[in-house]
Amino acid sequence: MNYEFDWSSIPGALPFLWEGMKVSLEITVIAVIFGIVWGTLLAMMRLSPVKPLAMFAAGYVNLFRAIPLVMVLLWFFLIVPQVLRGAFNLDPNTDVRLTSAMIGFALFESAYYSEIIRAGIQSVPKGQVSAASALGMSYAQAMRLVVLPQAFRNMVPLLLTQAIVLFQDTSLVYVSALADFFGAAYKVGDRDGRLVELLLFAGAVYFVLCFSLSQVVRRLQKRMAMV
Amino acid sequence: MSYNWNWGIFGNPVPTGDTTYLGWMLSGLQTTVLLSLSAWVIALALGSLMGVLRTVPHKGLSGIAAAYVEVFRNIPLLVQLFIWYFVLPEVLPFGLGERFKQDLDPVTQQFVSAMVCLGFFTSARVCEQVRSGINALPRGQKNAGLALGFTLPQTYRYVLLPMAFRLVVPPLTSEFLNIFKNSAVCSTIGLLELAAQGRQLVDYTAQPYESFIAVTVLYLIINIVVMLLMRVIETRSRVPGYIGGK
Numbered sequence: 402m403n404y405e406f407d408w409s410s411i412p413g414a415l416p417f418l419w420e421g422m423k424v425s426l427e428i429t430v431i432a433v434i435f436g437i438v439w440g441t442l443l444a445m446m447r448l449s450p451v452k453p454l455a456m457f458a459a460g461y462v463n464l465f466r467a468i469p470l471v472m473v474l475l476w477f478f479l480i481v482p483q484v485l486r487g488a489f490n491l492d493p494n495t496d497v498r499l500t501s502a503m504i505g506f507a508l509f510e511s512a513y514y515s516e517i518i519r520a521g522i523q524s525v526p527k528g529q530v531s532a533a534s535a536l537g538m539s540y541a542q543a544m545r546l547v548v549l550p551q552a553f554r555n556m557v558p559l560l561l562t563q564a565i566v567l568f569q570d571t572s573l574v575y576v577s578a579l580a581d582f583f584g585a586a587y588k589v590g591d592r593d594g595r596l597v598e599l600l601l602f603a604g605a606v607y608f609v610l611c612f613s614l615s616q617v618v619r620r621l622q623k624r625m626a627m628v
Numbered sequence: 629m630s631y632n633w634n635w636g637i638f639g640n641p642v643p644t645g646d647t648t649y650l651g652w653m654l655s656g657l658q659t660t661v662l663l664s665l666s667a668w669v670i671a672l673a674l675g676s677l678m679g680v681l682r683t684v685p686h687k688g689l690s691g692i693a694a695a696y697v698e699v700f701r702n703i704p705l706l707v708q709l710f711i712w713y714f715v716l717p718e719v720l721p722f723g724l725g726e727r728f729k730q731d732l733d734p735v736t737q738q739f740v741s742a743m744v745c746l747g748f749f750t751s752a753r754v755c756e757q758v759r760s761g762i763n764a765l766p767r768g769q770k771n772a773g774l775a776l777g778f779t780l781p782q783t784y785r786y787v788l789l790p791m792a793f794r795l796v797v798p799p800l801t802s803e804f805l806n807i808f809k810n811s812a813v814c815s816t817i818g819l820l821e822l823a824a825q826g827r828q829l830v831d832y833t834a835q836p837y838e839s840f841i842a843v844t845v846l847y848l849i850i851n852i853v854v855m856l857l858m859r860v861i862e863t864r865s866r867v868p869g870y871i872g873g874k
Contacts, residue, residue, distance in 0.1 A: 468848070469808075469809040472847060475823070479837075583706060604711055607704055
């Protein structure tokens with residue numbers, strides 16, 4: 402092996418890399434929260450007896466699941482700035498890339514979350530809904546008090562796994578030159594001519610984070626398994 | 629906000645004059661399809677091998693396969709791609725990296741890196757599907773194979789795998805779809821596949837909406853074609869007696 406490794410540019414760059422990591426985490430958290438809320442609504446629409454609602458949700462989910470995330474992000478980096486500027490009279494120089502990324506990820510991931518949540522709702526035995534309506538609950542009450550609490554309990558591991566996937570996917574904001582953790586690592590490596598070291602370092606950090614989180618999820622899964 | 633729609637741009641010649649913008653789109657589509665199919669061959673071969681290794685009664689071998697899956701699942705695809713493309717040629721021993729950089733033209737370098745990256749990335753997922761397919765078979769099947777005097781490799785070859793592969797066709801379908809979608813990530817290393825051609829068109833024509841709509845529609849078409857194709861394969865490979873079977 403004739404490549405001379407030189408890791409010396411990493412320690413000095415740590416604060417910059419941490420700034421990038423904060424961007425990655427921020428996008429992940431916003432997209433997870435929004436994705437679960439909007440995803441739940443989509444799943445309920447899709448399972449509802451109201452035809453237009455069910456069709457809208459099915460169309461939304463299938464459209465987003467058929468397009469590559471890179472393409473979705475490119476769309477959002479094109480459209481969101483124009484819409485925001487039009488709506489709020491923003492200065493054309495305001496940097497809205499982070500907002501665009503968050504909106505893009507949130508809307509994209511909610512399609513995937515809605516599929517997980519739909520499967521979770523469907524995993525609750527039908528008798529539970531019948532029992533709830535026999536007790537005089539309305540459809541909304543049955544959902545909120547009986548079905549969803551059980552469904553979410555089953556779904557927590559899957560939702561967390563999806564969050565790990567989402568965290569990995571945030572590296573794709575690279576297409577907009579937004580400095581998330583990966584973007585920051587790439588910039589430092591490019592500046593110092595140490596791309597090899599910085600890319601390996603970034604890979605190692607992602608691996609450690611995602612692997613340990615997935616082990617936590619696995620343990621949780623065992624503990625929460627319903628009898 | 630006024631936008632001048634001009635769908636005629638696709639018929640315009642590109643600056644070099646040797647094709648039209650539509651020609652660029654189609655060559656991008658071709659690259660996407662070629663890249664995804666060749667990566668799928670790698671993914672299926674490696675993934676099946678690893679999936680088998682994960683189930684064999686040998687701690688070392690199944691441990692290696694498990695580690696393999698964890699590595700490829702816990703690093704973002706983009707980072708993996710950059711490592712294959714930027715890091716590996718630098719650190720490969722015996723001058724292999726030098727030869728990769730000197731003997732291949734840049735486009736081939738990008739294509740090979742992208743293909744290998746997508747192939748390995750997807751193989752970890754295929755491995756998990758194959759493993760769950762093998763584990764879904766009743767335990768008696770393996771024992772019966774061994775009791776008949778088959779060796780372990782023979783049991784896999786003649787008893788377990790033919791069934792397991794038929795069981796995992798539906799989940800493999802979604803991995804096959806994913807490989808087309810994931811191939812869009814390869815635009816980041818400059819490979820001119822569909823998404824990259826779309827961005828290039830925006831730079832040259834300043835008509836972002838037409839170009840993005842065209843690219844999105846082409847991805848949707850790929851998606852529909854693959855789904856229809858896989859539905860045929862799924863119907864033919866169904867196992868009688870199982871839910872959804874014949």
